Amino acid sequence: MMDLTRPSFVAGLLALAALALAPVAAPAQSGPLRIEVTEGVIAPVPYAIPDFVPENAAAAQYAGAIARVVANNLTGTGLLREIPRDAHVGRITSFDSPVQFSDWRAINAQALITGAARLDGQQLRVKFRLFDVVSGQQMGDGLQFDGTATNWRRMAHRVSDAIYTRLTGEGGYFDSRVVFVAESGPRENRRKQLAIMDQDGENVQYLTDGGTLVLAPRFSPRGERVLYTSYEGGTPRVVLMDLASRSRQLLADQPGTMTFAPRFAPNGQSVIFSLSVGGTTNLYALDLGSGQRVQLTNTAAIDTAPSFSPDGGRIVFESDRSGTSQLYVMPASGGQAQRISSGEGRYSTPVWSPRGDLIAFTKSQGGRFHIGVMRTDGSNERLLTSSFLDEGPTWAPNGRVIMFTREAAGGDPQIFSVDISGRNLRRVPSPGPASDPAWSPLLP
Amino acid sequence: MSQAQADGLRLRVEECWNVGLLSLDAQQAIVTIGFEMTPDARPIEGSIRLVDAEGGSAAGQQQAYRTGRQAIIECGSDGYGLPSALYDQWREVEITFNPARMSFR
Numbered sequence: 406m407m408d409l410t411r412p413s414f415v416a417g418l419l420a421l422a423a424l425a426l427a428p429v430a431a432p433a434q435s436g437p438l439r440i441e442v443t444e445g446v447i448a449p450v451p452y453a454i455p456d457f458v459p460e461n462a463a464a465a466q467y468a469g470a471i472a473r474v475v476a477n478n479l480t481g482t483g484l485l486r487e488i489p490r491d492a493h494v495g496r497i498t499s500f501d502s503p504v505q506f507s508d509w510r511a512i513n514a515q516a517l518i519t520g521a522a523r524l525d526g527q528q529l530r531v532k533f534r535l536f537d538v539v540s541g542q543q544m545g546d547g548l549q550f551d552g553t554a555t556n557w558r559r560m561a562h563r564v565s566d567a568i569y570t571r572l573t574g575e576g577g578y579f580d581s582r583v584v585f586v587a588e589s590g591p592r593e594n595r596r597k598q599l600a601i602m603d604q605d606g607e608n609v610q611y612l613t614d615g616g617t618l619v620l621a622p623r624f625s626p627r628g629e630r631v632l633y634t635s636y637e638g639g640t641p642r643v644v645l646m647d648l649a650s651r652s653r654q655l656l657a658d659q660p661g662t663m664t665f666a667p668r669f670a671p672n673g674q675s676v677i678f679s680l681s682v683g684g685t686t687n688l689y690a691l692d693l694g695s696g697q698r699v700q701l702t703n704t705a706a707i708d709t710a711p712s713f714s715p716d717g718g719r720i721v722f723e724s725d726r727s728g729t730s731q732l733y734v735m736p737a738s739g740g741q742a743q744r745i746s747s748g749e750g751r752y753s754t755p756v757w758s759p760r761g762d763l764i765a766f767t768k769s770q771g772g773r774f775h776i777g778v779m780r781t782d783g784s785n786e787r788l789l790t791s792s793f794l795d796e797g798p799t800w801a802p803n804g805r806v807i808m809f810t811r812e813a814a815g816g817d818p819q820i821f822s823v824d825i826s827g828r829n830l831r832r833v834p835s836p837g838p839a840s841d842p843a844w845s846p847l848l849p
Numbered sequence: 850m851s852q853a854q855a856d857g858l859r860l861r862v863e864e865c866w867n868v869g870l871l872s873l874d875a876q877q878a879i880v881t882i883g884f885e886m887t888p889d890a891r892p893i894e895g896s897i898r899l900v901d902a903e904g905g906s907a908a909g910q911q912q913a914y915r916t917g918r919q920a921i922i923e924c925g926s927d928g929y930g931l932p933s934a935l936y937d938q939w940r941e942v943e944i945t946f947n948p949a950r951m952s953f954r
Contacts, residue, residue, distance in 0.1 A: 437883060437941035438850065440859045443950045445866035445920075484869050515919065539919045540894070574872035574912045 447828075449486035450515050450572075452479070453538075455497045456490070457520035457531070464524040467557050471522060471531055474561035477605060478579045479568065482806075483829025488512050500532065506541040514538045518568060529554045533564050535571055544571050558607060559848070566847070578801035579604060582845045583808065584622040584631050585820060587611065588838035599633060601648070604801075604844070606834030612646065621797075621841050625669045628845040632656075632667040632676060641665040643678050645693075657691050657698060666709045670737075671717040677701070679709040688722060690737075701739035712756045712764075713737065714781070721745070721755040721764050721781075732766060734781065745783030754797050757781070759846075760804035763825070767796040767809075776809045778825055789827040794818075799844045808833060810840040850931075850938045858929050858939070865924035868948055871916060878905030878913040881945040884921060888936050892925040900943055917946040 454476050459468040479485045495508025500521035509517050520533035532549035536542065548567055550560045559580060566577025587600040587609075599612040599619045613619055618636040625631070628648075635644045643656040643664040657664050657680065667678040675692045688701040688708045702708045706726035713720055714737075721734050727744065730751040735742035746752040750770030757764055761781070768775045768788065774795045779786040794812040801807070805825055812818040817838035823830045833842070868876070885896040897918050902910040921944065931939050 437943045438855065438858075438939045439943045439945070440855055440862075441945045441947055442859055442862050442866055442917075442920075443947050444863045445868040445946075445948065445951060446864065447869040448867055450867060450870055515923075537915070537919075539922050540915075573870050574875055574908055 447826075449480075449484060451486050451488050451513055452516035452518065453488045453490075453493060453509055453512065453514040454479075454518040454520075455493060455495075457522050457533070458497060458500050460500070460521050460523040461525075464522040464529070467524060467529060467531075467554065468520075468522040471557060471561040471564070472518075472520060474558055474605075475518065475520075475533075475565045475568065478562065478565035481605070481831065482569070483824060483831075484573065485516075488514055500534075504536055506536070506538055509536075509538045516544075516572065520564065524554060527554050528552075529557055529560065531557075531560045531564060533568070535568055558603065562603070562605075575805060576803040576847070578803045578806060578844075578847070580848050581802055582628070582848065583799075583820070583833070583842050584612070584624060584633075584845070585835070585839050585843070586619060586622070586841040587836060588818065588840060589615070599631070599646075600836075600839075601631075602835070604833075609836050612648075612651065621666060621843075623668050623843050624845045626671055626673045626846060628848060630669075630673075631843075632669060632678075634665040634667065643667040643676070645676075656693075657689065666711065668712055670713055671715055677711045677713070677720065679707075679711070688720070688739075699739070701735070702742070710754050714757050715759055715761045719781075721757055723753045723755060732764070732783070745779070745781070746786075747783055748786055756798055756800060758800050758804045759802060763804070765798035765800060765807050767798065776807060776823065778807075787827065789823050789825065790821075790830060795821075797841055799842050801844055802847045808842045808844055810842065812840075850935050854931060854935075858931065858942075859944075861924045861929055862920050862944060866917065866920040866946065868916065868951060870912075871948065872909060872912060874905050874909035875912040875916070876905075876909075876948050876951075878910040879903050879945065879947045879949065880910055880913045880917055881943055882914060882917045882921065883941065883943045885941055886925070886929070886931075886939060888933055890925070890929040890931040890933075890939070891927075892921050892929075892942075894922060897921060901945075913946060913948075917944065920946075 456469040457472045459465040476487050480487045494511050497519045517536040517538050523530045530551050534547040535544045537544050552560045562580040565579040569577040581604045584601045587598045590596040596615040598615040602609040620634040622631050622633040631646045634641050641663045645654045663681040667676050677690045679686050680689050686707040688711050690699045704726050706724050708724045711720050711722040723730050730753050732746040732752045732755045733742040733744050750768050752766050754767045755764050763778045765778050768777050775788040776790040776795045776798050777788040793814045798807045798809045808822045810818050811821045818840040820833040820839045820842045881901040883900040885893045899914045
């Protein structure tokens with residue numbers, strides 16, 4: 406403990422006080438006072454979003470609900486904090502009336518979102534405006550979206566994306582979906598179904614009936630197809646599903662082999678996957694048009710979990726060729742692989758960021774599992790999470806958020822998300838136990 | 850004007866410089882914002898202007914400017930508590946917002 410009575414400490418304080426009271430040593434000031442700010446704070450920005458204004462009676466049921474979806478999306482980022490509606494002083498009764506900024510400054514709102522909805526038949530029109538309350542100015546022009554009433558949630562997500570982009574300068578991720586494995590039944594006889602839902606956990610639909618074990622679904626670059634691993638007949642097989650028709654196609658089906666861990670190339674024309682035969686597991690690429698298959702690695706080790714760089718030029722994958730599972734990068738056509746993971750522990754399930762700057766991965770070390778990110782050369786590794794079991798990262802379309810599977814000891818798996826800063830760890834709602842999430846691109 | 854008084858102004862602005870919403874691009878931007886103050890040390894909103902910007906894209910610089918401007922206004926709303934006797938020395942202020950040393954992620 407520090408002794409505050411020590412002469413040296415007191416003398417130091419006096420010296421500091423003298424320094425503080427001394428005039429700035431600079432010569433007589435000319436021009437403005439200049440200072441440099443190098444430290445800031447990271448705190449959720451308070452904003453207000455009153456219920457949107459229904460512009461006709463038929464829109465009443467949507468106006469408030471849309472505003473709630475937008476609020477849930479924005480607050481869920483951890484970057485913004487909604488000011489409760491019962492604290493609002495001002496009222497928005499008309500979309501076009503001037504905003505009384507003093508009402509919103511009074512509750513310390515820094516941003517204000519106003520909106521309106523109109524329903525004609527099944528045609529729903531939603532519009533919004535975003536205001537910087539501090540400066541008393543509108544941020545950008547108002548926007549409107551047209552759609553059908555059944556798609557009102559999607560319209561709310563698109564409004565959310567537009568607002569998010571204006572506030573952060575980055576692309577949004579709300580109008581997107583997640584394909585995952587929905588689990589049910591007793592642990593010893595777990596039923597696993599492929600399912601799809603909106604990124605906020607709504608609109609769950611089941612893609613398979615649960616009669617066959619399924620694993621590791623992956624979206625195509627445009628989000629209209631899904632690859633996954635199915636244990637039909639007891640052997641892992643790569644399956645391609647068209648989401649609109651639900652039609653299925655076995656890929657690279659060859660007797661005596663096992664195929665798994667598939668992922669699309671960025672152009673959607675080919676897929677890469679692992680193929681096990683004769684005790685070795687190597688990476689292969691399959692051209693979906695011609696059916697031509699190319700072997701990319703040729704080792705006695707297990708090479709798996711491949712993921713393309715966004716430009717399609719490189720592949721990151723995991724391999725135990727060094728003795729433990731580590732991450733490697735190689736050209737998309739195969740060839741020399743460069744190990745990029747260098748820390749202690751085992752690395753697996755690497756996924757290249759849609760921005761191209763980072764690779765997310767699973768790391769196990771000392772009995773704990775982590776989701777982490779590193780630069781594509783392996784530098785600047787940062788672990789974002791830690792638990793009994795965290796695994797299988799997947800990137801949001803804007804590369805700022807990661808979803809993954811978390812399982813507590815003796816518990817059921819759940820889907821979680823975390824910002825790439827490591828903040829804002831949240832559970833993603835799902836109808837029950839859920840694992841293996843894969844995030845879609847933004848919907849067209 | 851003492852160093853402590855200048856540091857006090859800097860610390861006040863830092864408390865309101867919320868960088869959480871800055872895009873990765875805007876985190877590369879260094880912006881200098883100039884403004885004038887009233888005799889009771891409140892920033893005059895109409896005088897706030899971008900003096901200089903470097904790094905990042907134009908959009909990133911604009912976002913960085915908006916964030917810095919917000920900090921100046923927000924934390925100066927009750928006055929910065931500067932000595933009125935030295936008004937000539939702080940009537941005009943230029944603040945450089947430099948996020949380079951901050952760790953965002």
